[in-house]
């Protein structure tokens with residue numbers, strides 16, 4: 001009974017792997033350790049995972065077909081796949097579109113092919129994104145809403161992953177759960193995300209760029225809540241559905257303005273932020289807000305961490321990390 005987990009050196013992948021190892025699972029982690037953000041953070045996460053006897057790691061690019069063909073033999077005993085590797089980040093997809101097509105489309109196809117051919121694989125859980133709701137969706141976002149007006153190439157690749165998944169569930173019976181993550185934050189987080197880069201700027205005394213006067217709203221979801229939801233879904237393959245596939249929101253069900261995030265960071269770091277105002281970029285949606293009825297009914301998912309609790313935890317880790325103590 002072995003789990004293949006892609007993106008193991010990434011933020012969510014690291015935390016999900018820790019939780020799986022803690023409950024005694026064997027995890028084979030895959031990551032290409034690319035330099036989209038500070039690779040030291042990825043290798044530090046990996047070093048923590050490598051303390052566990054149940055963890056193995058292979059550096060590999062999921063979009064590389066020969067690598068994936070060789071991997072298929074090495075992971076023949078895989079019973080479940082958690083696929084979190086991707087080129088993340090909404091705005092970066094304007095600057096580096098090909099990285100998104102390679103990791104999120106070609107890479108996703110390779111994972112679908114792997115799941116199709118692994119004889120013992122019972123469930124593929126993969127990362128989608130709240131960004132698939134794009135423009136004009138009504139709030140809160142529900143899985144039954146249309147998701148055909150993406151505002152960024154990143155969002156378009158994540159929606160395409162869901163559609164490719166549908167075809168593989170229909171044609172080959174690959175059981176899948178796609179998870180639409182909503183602004184996940186916490187310790188060992190991602191430096192390109194606002195909460196992390198704001199914290200760095202605040203401590204350096206540098207200005208942070210705030211869109212639309214801080215009125216942009218996000219459903220900020222704490223990492224521990226996300227991990228509980230991912231494991232709850234992994235344990236419940238949609239085998240009884242036809243085709244065996246579901247797509248679920250995984251958010252905090254609480255839409256808060258970026259101004260509240262900044263206030264929580266100021267409080268936790270004990271410093272005031274210097275603000276530089278700018279209009280919201282065209283790739284960013286004005287608000288995200290998750291309807292979590294479906295995942296709650298399936299798994300008992302009940303996110304319990306408001307910004308006032310999660311941001312101080314992030315800030316404590318962040319200060320340790322900056323000072324080489326993490």
Ligand SMILES: NC(=O)c1ccc[n+]([C@@H]2O[C@H](COP(=O)([O-])OP(=O)(O)OC[C@H]3O[C@@H](n4cnc5c(N)ncnc54)[C@H](O)[C@@H]3O)[C@@H](O)[C@H]2O)c1
Pocket residue numbers: 006007008009010011012013030031032033034042060061062063083084085086087088089102103107127128129130180181182183184185190
């Ligand atoms: N963090 C969020 O708020 C959020 C929101 C919506 C969706 N997601 C999705 O959740 C997943 C995990 O996100 P994260 O925040 O942990 O991001 P992350 O960037 O920290 O983790 C992704 C990991 O995948 C690896 N990777 C990228 N391309 C690869 C490739 N071709 N082959 C092998 N490894 C590759 C990276 O090196 C990285 O370690 C991603 O699919 C992301 O799109 C995250």
